Amino acid sequence: MAAQTSPNPPDAEREPSGLVTFVGAVGASFLDIAATAGGMTILLARILARFFPPRLDGAELWKNLYKMAVKSLPIVVVTALFTGAIMVIQAATIVKRYGAEGLLGWGAGFGTLREIAPLLTALMISGRVGANNTAELGTMVVTEQLDALRVLAIDPISFLIAPRFISIVSTLFMMTLFADALALLGAAYTGQGLLGVTPTTFYNGLTAGLLGFGDVANGLFKSIVFGLVIALSSCHFGLATTGGAPGVGRAVNAAVVASAAGVFVLDYLVSFVLGG
Amino acid sequence: MMDEVEQGEALGPIGQLGAAAIDLLIGGRELYSVFVRTLYYTARGNREKGSTLKQMYEIGNKSLFFISITMGFIGMILVYQAGLQAKRVVPDYTMLGATYLELLVRDFAASIGALMLATRVGAGIAAEIGSMVVTEQVDALRMCAADPIDFLIVPRFIASLIMTLCLIVWAGMIAFVAGGLTAYVAFEVPLQTFFNMALVDIGDLSVGLAKCIAYGAAIPVVSGYCGLSTFGGSEGVGWATTRAVVNTSLAIIILNFFISGAGFLIFPG
Numbered sequence: 001m002a003a004q005t006s007p008n009p010p011d012a013e014r015e016p017s018g019l020v021t022f023v024g025a026v027g028a029s030f031l032d033i034a035a036t037a038g039g040m041t042i043l044l045a046r047i048l049a050r051f052f053p054p055r056l057d058g059a060e061l062w063k064n065l066y067k068m069a070v071k072s073l074p075i076v077v078v079t080a081l082f083t084g085a086i087m088v089i090q091a092a093t094i095v096k097r098y099g100a101e102g103l104l105g106w107g108a109g110f111g112t113l114r115e116i117a118p119l120l121t122a123l124m125i126s127g128r129v130g131a132n133n134t135a136e137l138g139t140m141v142v143t144e145q146l147d148a149l150r151v152l153a154i155d156p157i158s159f160l161i162a163p164r165f166i167s168i169v170s171t172l173f174m175m176t177l178f179a180d181a182l183a184l185l186g187a188a189y190t191g192q193g194l195l196g197v198t199p200t201t202f203y204n205g206l207t208a209g210l211l212g213f214g215d216v217a218n219g220l221f222k223s224i225v226f227g228l229v230i231a232l233s234s235c236h237f238g239l240a241t242t243g244g245a246p247g248v249g250r251a252v253n254a255a256v257v258a259s260a261a262g263v264f265v266l267d268y269l270v271s272f273v274l275g276g
Numbered sequence: 277m278m279d280e281v282e283q284g285e286a287l288g289p290i291g292q293l294g295a296a297a298i299d300l301l302i303g304g305r306e307l308y309s310v311f312v313r314t315l316y317y318t319a320r321g322n323r324e325k326g327s328t329l330k331q332m333y334e335i336g337n338k339s340l341f342f343i344s345i346t347m348g349f350i351g352m353i354l355v356y357q358a359g360l361q362a363k364r365v366v367p368d369y370t371m372l373g374a375t376y377l378e379l380l381v382r383d384f385a386a387s388i389g390a391l392m393l394a395t396r397v398g399a400g401i402a403a404e405i406g407s408m409v410v411t412e413q414v415d416a417l418r419m420c421a422a423d424p425i426d427f428l429i430v431p432r433f434i435a436s437l438i439m440t441l442c443l444i445v446w447a448g449m450i451a452f453v454a455g456g457l458t459a460y461v462a463f464e465v466p467l468q469t470f471f472n473m474a475l476v477d478i479g480d481l482s483v484g485l486a487k488c489i490a491y492g493a494a495i496p497v498v499s500g501y502c503g504l505s506t507f508g509g510s511e512g513v514g515w516a517t518t519r520a521v522v523n524t525s526l527a528i529i530i531l532n533f534f535i536s537g538a539g540f541l542i543f544p545g
Contacts, residue, residue, distance in 0.1 A: 029341075075522060082533045089536040090383050094375065096544070103365075110361050115353065120529075123391055127521035131399070135514020142510050194540065210364055245410045245510035249403025252517040256395045257342060264349040271353050275360075 036258060039240070040232040047162050055158040056166075064167035068129045069174060079124050080117065080179040084186030087112055092195055101197045105205025108187045110215065113180055118219045119267060121179040122226035125172050126259040130234035133164055134255040137238025138248040146239075161239075165231045172227035176220060222270050229262040310425060310501045314433050317426040327431040335397050335432070336439030343447050346392050347385075351451030352458040354384065359463045369463050373470030376455055382480040382539070383487070385448030387532045390491035392447075393440060394524035398499035401432055402520030405503025406513040414504070429500040433493065440492030441485075479543025487535050494527045 016024070050056065087108045095104050137160065140146050149156050184206065188199040237255035241247050287295060355376060362372060405428055408414050414424045459465040499520035506516040 075526065078526065079529055082529045086383070086387075086529070086533055086536055089533075089540050090379060092540055093378075093382075093544075107361075111357070115357055120391075123395070124522065124525060127395065127525055128518065131518040131521050132514070135511065135518055139509075139511040139514055194537075245513045246403070246407040248510040249407050249513040249517055252514050253396070253399040253403050256399045256517075256521055260392060260395045261342060261345055264346040264353075268349040268353050271356055 036233075036236070040236045043161070043236050043239075044228075044232055046157050047165050050155075050158040050162045055155070056162050057159045060159060061163040061166060064163050065170070068133075068167045069171040072125060072128050072171065072175060073178070075124055075128055076121060076175045076179055077182055079120055080182035081186035083116055083120050083179075084108070084112060084183035084188075085190040087116060087183070088187045088190040089194065092191075095195065095197075101195065102201060102205050102208075104191050104195065104197050105188075105202040106208065106210045107205075108191070108202075109184060109206045109211055112183045112187065113211070113215045113219045115219070115267075115271075117179045117183045118176050118222045118226065119263070121176050122172060122223065122230065122263050123260065125168075125175060125227075126230045126234075126256060126263065129168055129171060130230045130259050131252050131256050133168065133234040134238040134241075134252045135248055137161075137164075137235060138241035138251040141239060141241045142244055142248060161235050164235060168231035168234070169224060169227035172223050172230065173220065176223035180216065180219065218274050221274065222267060225266050225270055226263050229266060230259045233258040233262060306505070307498065307501050310429065310504070311497050313423070313425045314429050314497055314500075317423065317430045318433060322426075323431055324427065327427075328434050331431045331435035332439050334400070335393075335435050336442060339393060339396050339439075339443060340446070342396055343389060343392055343443050344450050347389060347447040347451045348454040350384070350388055351454035354451070355455035355458045356462055359459060363463075369459065369465045370469055371472075371475075372459060372463075372465060373456065374472040374475040377452060377473060378475040378480055380448050380452055380455075381476050381484045383484075383532070383536060385451060386444050386484050386487035386491065387528065389444045389447035390440065390487070390495070390528050391525055393443065393491070394495055394499075394528055395521055397436065398495050398520045398524040399517050401496060401499040402503040402506075402517045403513060405429075405500060406506035406516035409504060409506040409516075410509060410513055424504065425500075429496060429504075432496040432500060436496040437489065437492040440495065441488045444484075444488050444491075477543075479539065483535060483539035483543070486539070487532065490531045490535060491528055494531060495524055498524045498527050 088104065091104060091107045091111075095101060095107070140160070146156050146160075149159060188202040191197040191202050192199055234255045237251045237258065241251040243250075355372070358372060358376060359369065362369060405414070405424075408428070414428075417424050417427055456467055456470040459470050460467055502516050502520035502523060506512045508515075
């Protein structure tokens with residue numbers, strides 16, 4: 001490095017061309033994504049290390065479970081009911097075209113259970129719980145509360161991060177169960193109001209054999225994967241916050257964006273791996 | 277937080293329900309007032325020159341990569357799942373592309389794209405305006421007799437109206453092409469069969485367009501309102517950002533329900 005401290009003057013003063021800036025920007029964003037993914041993996045390893053033997057703060061775990069799961073119920077209920085209704089409205093055009101009322105339950109159920117309910121629940125939980133978690137951790141970092149914990153010889157990972165990690169993953173799993181049931185309820189009654197398909201016909205279409213436990217399990221497995229992504233990205237960006245109140249805002253923004261992108265990419269991978 | 281909990285315990289369940297309803301009512305009224313003032317200043321405000329263009333760059337160009345990635349993946353997932361679904365009943369993929377394009381134009385491109393924008397743009401707007409509120413820059417604007425809605429929300433409103441439309445058209449295209457490639461690779465549907473626009477009619481286009489405009493207006497207004505109602509330091513900024521993401525997403529889902537319902541009643545079949 002020391003040998004290169006006197007660069008060629010004309011080279012150093014030359015303005016970088018448009019192409020160089022563009023390639024540089026692409027490279028920088030690639031490095032950025034790699035750094036985020038690496039940071040999240042290291043965080044996951046550190047959290048997992050706290051489970052063997054379990055060194056967790058029980059009170060913090062219960063507090064977070066209440067704050068994240070119980071308090072998110074209203075928005076999950078609203079989202080799921082509306083989502084089910086929207087699924088039926090979208091399917092309605094096709095059902096009317098082919099006159100296949102008996103298949104409405106199956107069509108709406110397939111999409112809801114496998115894809116839409118886990119995905120939209122994950123997006124709502126990422127917004128409500130993930131963003132909130134980043135904001136909370138970010139505020140703690142900015143106000144030096146984490147350093148205070150370290151001074152008191154309390155491990156911030158087992159005291160703060162691991163309980164939040166467990167809470168987010170289990171919250172998303174439970175909320176997806178709720179959302180599955182509520183979205184189908186919303187779908188059944190929208191079908192009745194819009195198409196005149198009775199809820200009984202709807203549930204017959206749902207349970208006639210075209211859908212199995214595999215479809216429900218597929219969605220639930222996805223919800224666990226999404227939970228991992230949301231938990232890791234919200235904790236990672238919270239811990240990496242710098243620079244006062246604007247920094248907290250930026251951290252929350254980055255965490256939400258990373259969660260959403262991660263959820264979509266992993267959704268695709270999981271769908272393909274699990275297959276039909 | 278502690279105050280809230282203690283107050284809640286003193287109120288009892290019915291009191292809590294009432295308190296929530298009153299909160300909702302006040303929030304709705306303030307949101308409505310922000311919306312009306314935004315429209316008023318859009319028509320006759322005097323904005324800083326170039327601020328709308330700057331916001332268009334922030335909202336539009338900077339979201340392009342994120343939108344392309346997420347919509348590309350959702351396109352692949354939707355076609356893959358639809359193909360699996362079709363396999364169980366009728367193994368006939370000739371109408372897969374046409375039906376997918378109709379659903380994309382009618383709903384998925386606009387709604388999923390807007391949900392993505394709600395997380396990226398909504399959180400960004402709320403974080404930025406929230407930081408301004410906390411660092412008293414918004415009060416400084418008021419001291420200069422400049423309405424923060426005119427200076428901060430209106431440029432974002434106009435920019436978001438235009439850029440949401442552009443981004444959603446782009447998002448739909450990405451999702452359709454990604455879907456076509458997936459159908460070709462996974463189910464061996466020829467691209468000529470998949471790229472079929474037979475089912476898209478004027479009803480689908482107008483519903484999709486109405487959604488673009490509604491979401492483009494809802495994202496900056498809801499998240500701007502959340503940003504302006506920030507209080508209390510860095511924790512407050514975090515709260516405002518969280519609320520912006522949740523409320524914008526909810527607004528999109530609820531608007532989607534009403535526009536889709538209206539679209540189905542106006543253009544049946």
